[in-house]
Amino acid sequence: MKTWKPDTCECLVEEIYNGTQIVGGGQVLKKCPAHAALADNEIYGVLYSNPDGENKRKNQMLRILLGYEDVKDLGLEELKKFIIWALNNIKIKDPNKTDSGLILPK
């Protein structure tokens, strides 16, 4: 058993292993505000193991954007379009100018 925190929120859960294979979620150690209302036995599915698990879809989107995987559903196609639009429209703030813009983390 190991603890796991998705990079999509601040929940902290246990993952149950059979050898090196993850077989499911264990005890919920912490629920983030977005998932506070979920039952403990639903958290791991929502975070990962359901077909639309949040962290799974985030990982899938990264693979799509990097060209390792094709888009397989409309939700991700729409998200891909939005991310590409956002990347094309980000205005980087020049610290020497006063106009507004996004400051990217270093």
Ligand SMILES: [Zn+2]
């Ligand atoms: Zn959460």
